[in-house]
Amino acid sequence: MTEHKKQTIIPIGPYHPLQEEPEFFKLYVEGEKVHKLDIELGYNHRGIEKISESKHFDQVAFAVERICGICSTSHPFAYVNAVEDLAGIGVNDRIKYIRSIIGEMERLHSHLLWLGLAGHFIGYNTVWMWVWKYREPLLDLFEFITGNRQHYAMFKIGGVRLDIANNDIPRIRKMCDDLIPAIDLFRGAVMDDPVIQSRAKGIGTLTKKEAIDYCAVGPIARASGIDIDIRRDNPYAAYGMVEWKVITRHSGDVFDKIVVRILEMYESIKIIKGCLKGLEKEPEGNIDLKIKNIPAGEGIGRHEAPRGEVFHYVRSDGSNRPVRHKIRAPSFMNVATNQITTTRGTVSDAAITLGAVDPCYCCTERCVVIDKKTNKKILSGKDLIRLCQEKTREISGKLNKKIE
Amino acid sequence: MTTLYNILIFPGFLFAALIGMLASYIDRKVTARIHWRKGPPLLQPVYDFVKLMGKEIIVPAETSALAFLSAPFFGLSAVTVVSVIVWKGLIQPQGSFVGDLIVVVYLLTIPSIACIIGGFASNNPLASLGASREMKLILSYEMPFLLSILVPVIKSESIRIGDIVSYQLVNGAVLHSYAGVLAFISGVLCVQAKLSIAPFDIPEAEQEIIAGPAIEYSGLPLGIFKLTKWMMLFVVPSFLVAIFMPAVTVWGNLLRYAAILVIIILIKNTNPRVRIDQAVRFFWTWVSAIALLAVILALVGL
Numbered sequence: 199m200t201e202h203k204k205q206t207i208i209p210i211g212p213y214h215p216l217q218e219e220p221e222f223f224k225l226y227v228e229g230e231k232v233h234k235l236d237i238e239l240g241y242n243h244r245g246i247e248k249i250s251e252s253k254h255f256d257q258v259a260f261a262v263e264r265i266c267g268i269c270s271t272s273h274p275f276a277y278v279n280a281v282e283d284l285a286g287i288g289v290n291d292r293i294k295y296i297r298s299i300i301g302e303m304e305r306l307h308s309h310l311l312w313l314g315l316a317g318h319f320i321g322y323n324t325v326w327m328w329v330w331k332y333r334e335p336l337l338d339l340f341e342f343i344t345g346n347r348q349h350y351a352m353f354k355i356g357g358v359r360l361d362i363a364n365n366d367i368p369r370i371r372k373m374c375d376d377l378i379p380a381i382d383l384f385r386g387a388v389m390d391d392p393v394i395q396s397r398a399k400g401i402g403t404l405t406k407k408e409a410i411d412y413c414a415v416g417p418i419a420r421a422s423g424i425d426i427d428i429r430r431d432n433p434y435a436a437y438g439m440v441e442w443k444v445i446t447r448h449s450g451d452v453f454d455k456i457v458v459r460i461l462e463m464y465e466s467i468k469i470i471k472g473c474l475k476g477l478e479k480e481p482e483g484n485i486d487l488k489i490k491n492i493p494a495g496e497g498i499g500r501h502e503a504p505r506g507e508v509f510h511y512v513r514s515d516g517s518n519r520p521v522r523h524k525i526r527a528p529s530f531m532n533v534a535t536n537q538i539t540t541t542r543g544t545v546s547d548a549a550i551t552l553g554a555v556d557p558c559y560c561c562t563e564r565c566v567v568i569d570k571k572t573n574k575k576i577l578s579g580k581d582l583i584r585l586c587q588e589k590t591r592e593i594s595g596k597l598n599k600k601i602e
Numbered sequence: 603m604t605t606l607y608n609i610l611i612f613p614g615f616l617f618a619a620l621i622g623m624l625a626s627y628i629d630r631k632v633t634a635r636i637h638w639r640k641g642p643p644l645l646q647p648v649y650d651f652v653k654l655m656g657k658e659i660i661v662p663a664e665t666s667a668l669a670f671l672s673a674p675f676f677g678l679s680a681v682t683v684v685s686v687i688v689w690k691g692l693i694q695p696q697g698s699f700v701g702d703l704i705v706v707v708y709l710l711t712i713p714s715i716a717c718i719i720g721g722f723a724s725n726n727p728l729a730s731l732g733a734s735r736e737m738k739l740i741l742s743y744e745m746p747f748l749l750s751i752l753v754p755v756i757k758s759e760s761i762r763i764g765d766i767v768s769y770q771l772v773n774g775a776v777l778h779s780y781a782g783v784l785a786f787i788s789g790v791l792c793v794q795a796k797l798s799i800a801p802f803d804i805p806e807a808e809q810e811i812i813a814g815p816a817i818e819y820s821g822l823p824l825g826i827f828k829l830t831k832w833m834m835l836f837v838v839p840s841f842l843v844a845i846f847m848p849a850v851t852v853w854g855n856l857l858r859y860a861a862i863l864v865i866i867i868l869i870k871n872t873n874p875r876v877r878i879d880q881a882v883r884f885f886w887t888w889v890s891a892i893a894l895l896a897v898i899l900a901l902v903g904l
Contacts, residue, residue, distance in 0.1 A: 206727045208811070216809045230731070230878065319809050321800055321875030327637035393801065393873055396880060545731065546877040549810045 205233065208545055212241050216319060216549055223536070223552060230544040235537050247523050254518040255281060255492050259353050262510075262525070267348055268311060271304045272503030273525065274353035276510040279434055279499025281355045284512055285492050289356060291436070292480040293487075295473040296358045298436035299370075300343075300350060301501065302466040302473075306377070307336045308504035309459045309466075312556045313384060316456060319553040320397050325387065332380040339373050342366070357486035364482055367474050374467045381463050388456060398453035402539040402551030405450055412535045415528045416506020418555060421458045422450035428502040440472030452554045459556075492518070505529055505556050529557050613689030615682045621856075622832035623647035628860075629835065629867055636871045647832060654825030662818045665725045673720035674819070674826035680712035681833045688841050691763030692848055692855050695771070698764035706763065706841060707751065710796065713830050714740050717805065720827070721815030732814020735878050736805035739795055742885035743802075747792035749893035753785035754845040756900040767848045775847040780904045784896035786846050788889045790862065793838050794869055795881065797831070801873035802881055839863055 211222035220241035226234040246265055250258045262273040275297065282289065310333040317325025337347040343362060344350035352358050362370070388394055404414065409422035419426055427444040429437040445461040447454035494516035501508050506528030513522040532555045540548045608614055626647050634641030661667045684706050691698045714736055721733025754776045755761055758769035776782035795802035806814040816827055839862040840855065849855045876884065 206730075208727055208731065215812060227731075229734075317874070321803060321807060321809065322873070323633075323800075324636060324871045325874075327639060331638045391874075393876060397874055397876065544877060544879075546804070546807065546810055546875075549807075 210548065210552065211238075216553065217557075218315075219557075221557070223540075223548075225540065225545060225548055227545055230546070232540050232543060232545060232548055235540045235548075237533060237536065247525060250523040251520060255355060255514075255520065258520060258523065259355065260351055263349050263351060263353075265525070265527070268308050269304060269503045269505060269508075270349045271300055271352065272501050272508045273510070273527075274351075275301055275435075276499040276501040276503075276508045276525075277512070277523075278353050278355050279501060280497045280510040280512040281492060281499070282497070283499055284495050284497025284514055285355075285489065287356050287487065287489060289487060290480075290484060291439070291476065292361075292482075292484050293357050294436040294439070295477040295480065296362055296485065297353065298440075299362070299470050299473045299477070300352050300358075301435065302469045303336065303340065305466045305504045306463055306470075307333055307340070308556075309463050310336070312459060312504075313388070313456070316550065316553055317388075319550045320394070322394070325384070329384060332377070332384075335373055335376065339370060342369070354486070355492075356489035361483055361485045362477060364478060367478060371471065371474055374470055378464075378467060381460065381467075385460050388460065395453065397550065398456060399451060400449075401452045401543055401547045402554055403449065403451045403542065404535055404539050406448075408538055409450065409535070412538075413531045414506075414535050415531050416502070416504070417455060417458045417462065418506065418532045418535060420444065420446045421454040423448040426507075428500050428507050432500060434499075434501070436473050436476065437469070439476060440469050442468045442472070452550055455554045492516075503528055506532060529555070533557050608686050608690065609682060613693070614686045617689070618682060618685035618833045618836055619829060622829070622834070622836040623651070625835045625863055626832040628863065629870075632864075632867050633871055651825050651829060654828065655822055657821040657824075659821035659823060660818075662725050665723050669719055670723040670818075671823055673716045673723065674823045674830060676719075677713035677716035677830040678826050678833070680709045680716075681830055681837050684709045684841070685833065685837045688763065688837065688844050691767055692840075692844050693852065695764035695768040698762050700762050702763050703751070703755065703761045703766070703845075707748065710838065710841070711740060711744070713834055714796070716830075717815045717827075720819065720823075724815065724818035726818050728811040729815050729817050732805045732807075732811050732817070735811075736798070736815065738878050738882060739798070739802065739805060742882040743792040743795040743889075746788050746885055746889040746893040747796070749890065749897055750785035750789040750792065751845060753781050753896050753900045756897070757782075763844055766845055770848050771850060776845070777847045779900075781896045781899035782846060784892050784899065786842070788893040788896065789842055789846070790865060790869075791889050792885070793842060793862075794866060795885070796838055797834055797866070799866060800870045801876045803875055804878050804881060807875055835863075839866065 205226045205228055208225040208227050209222065210216055210225060212220040222238035222241065224236035224238070225232050226236075246262065250261050253261055259274045259277055262277050263270050265273050281287075310329050314326040314329035314333070317323065317329065340350060341347050343366070344352050344360060352360060404412075404418065404422050406423045409419050409424055414422065414424070415426070423446060425444060425446050428434075430444055442465045445458050445465060447458050492514050494514055496511065496513040499510045499512070508528055509524075509526040511522070511524040512520045515521045536552055536555060539551050539554075543551060610616065624647075627642065627644055630646070631641040659671075661670055687698065687702050687706055687709075691702065718733045718736050721729040721736065724730075754766050754770075757776050757779070758766045760766060760769070770776055777786055798805050806816065811817075816824060819827055836859070840859045842862055843849075843855055843858045847858055849858055
């Protein structure tokens with residue numbers, strides 16, 4: 199009898215105020231209760247892996263930066279790690295420090311951006327606007343160091359593009375100090391607010407076992423009590439050279455996901471300050487190893503992006519282009535956890551639960567066409583290219599008619 | 603002739619619409635300043651309304667076009683009549699009729715009911731969800747709202763707004779008593795829900811159900827919906843002014859209205875949206891308890 203109960207589909211997406219990117223979540227609801235969730239990907243697929251096979255190694259670092267606008271440094275970071283692993287390049291300490299500083303500043307701005315959005319998702323627009331206001335000095339600092347507010351283009355194989363002059367260090371340090379009171383403010387405003395607690399505590403819970411089953415990564419896993427962090431477990435850049443600790447929480451609900459991110463910001467500031475101290479001791483200008491050749495072979499690179507582990511695999515045949523470049527972004531793992539977390543609540547909870555993953559959909563996009571009955575792939579890469587060409591011809595045909 | 607003037611110009615449609623637009627401008631501007639934004643220009647509500655007037659009206663397929671299109675007008679006419687009754691009571695307390703308080707309470711639910719009818723008539727799952735939320739919200743705030751209105755009724759021993767106003771002009775505002783303060787607090791919270799402003803903007807939660815009942819509306823009916831919202835933003839708080847703290851002059855009343863508006867805007871900007879079950883629980887326990895306490899205090903005479 200219960201099977202025949204009437205279910206309504208509440209669509210969240212493909213275009214929805216909740217999301218900054220196109221993605222389709224189908225909520226099967228009975229009244230306000232969510233029973234099932236269907237996730238549909240594929241509205242924003244751009245074929246970056248394929249594009250990167252047609253660029254030479256230095257260009258790829260810029261191409262992969264375009265995967266995501268928010269964590270735009272994570273992909274070049276993982277990519278240069280992969281290529282340096284492939285070619286066996288060891289960079290000097292100054293490069294390591296600069297890379298870590300950029301990586302942590304990005305984590306700060308990404309977490310602040312998410313905190314603002316989380317406020318927006320539960321209808322608390324004041325938090326949204328205030329957090330984003332305090333994020334501005336950080337973006338100004340990015341512009342000061344790298345020349346860009348987004349897409350810093352700081353990473354290249356065997357080095358970084360721009361140096362941080364030693365007499366600029368006090369300014370960066372001051373920005374970090376100024377940010378601490380702001381984060382304190384939000385810690386008070388968000389973690390001690392009874393209404394936010396009632397909206398976030400016990401909502402969208404992901405238990406430790408489920409987090410392991412779904413291969414959750416990053417803050418999502420750490421909020422569920424899994425103590426993983428690539429920066430500590432497999433140190434790269436300067437993360438092994440400074441003092442900091444991994445934040446974990448245990449209940450795995452939305453509130454803990456908020457807490458983990460807020461507390462991680464303090465750790466990021468600690469890392470930046472540690473790196474600045476190390477940077478002062480290194481001679482200026484020594485920032486590029488001028489790598490000329492990438493030998494044949496394969497390498498992997500990992501980076502703890504703000505959303506979790508990002509993984510790059512690069513294979514080279516000795517030419518100037520990668521013959522295969524595989525990317526696995528953290529949201530690809532984390533978005534799937536929505537399937538259990540949203541079905542435990544109502545439509546109102548679904549908004550913040552979907553948002554709590556800090557989803558980055560363009561990282562997540564995959565394209566596979568399968569037959570529903572047999573679950574087999576029915577279109578190969580060649581088929582897709584053929585379909586694409588046919589569609590282009592069809593559209594251009596229509597356009598020509600209109601012009602006539 | 604005077605009746606027509608009262609309904610169409612002052613203190614009816616035109617008056618309420620203009621002050622309502624101004625109130626919505628103030629709401630948006632103050633909210634923007636709190637957010638460190640710049641905010642809209644003074645005439646923005648007028649621009650919005652005029653623009654919507656000129657837009658195409660789209661009626662979704664497989665709906666009752668009559669219910670869908672007439673719902674906004676029900677709401678608008680109800681608010682207009684409430685504005686006339688309340689402000690007539692404030693300006694000439696002797697002129698009102700017996701039992702107008704009850705009429706006002708009834709008429710004030712009509713915009714919400716119009717919202718529900720429009721939402722269900724839209725034949726859209728999000729609109730239906732919004733409409734059902736609106737229904738639950740009415741059920742939750744109506745009881746404490748009535749209880750808090752009871753306090754001035756008990757104090758002045760009348761169900762005429764005119765009597766309540768003139769009683770307060772002679773004996774001092776109801777708000778100056780313990781019962782009055784408690785009833786006013788629960789009244790403001792109920793008004794917040796009646797206007798569906800955060801933290802009780804549950805029926806039209808943008809991030810969850812994308813404006814809820816209004817989702818399928820466009821053009822003129824959407825404009826009327828918006829106008830009704832703006833007029834409600836003026837009329838409902840001014841009803842609180844009438845029954846809790848009326849002044850002798852029109853300007854005094856408008857000033858007191860502005861004070862309530864500021865309270866509403868502040869509550870709006872310092873709270874996230876609650877869930878519908880949390881809202882129902884909140885109104886049936888805390889707010890009802892405060893209102894009930896107020897009624898008991900009023901009966902005792904405090």
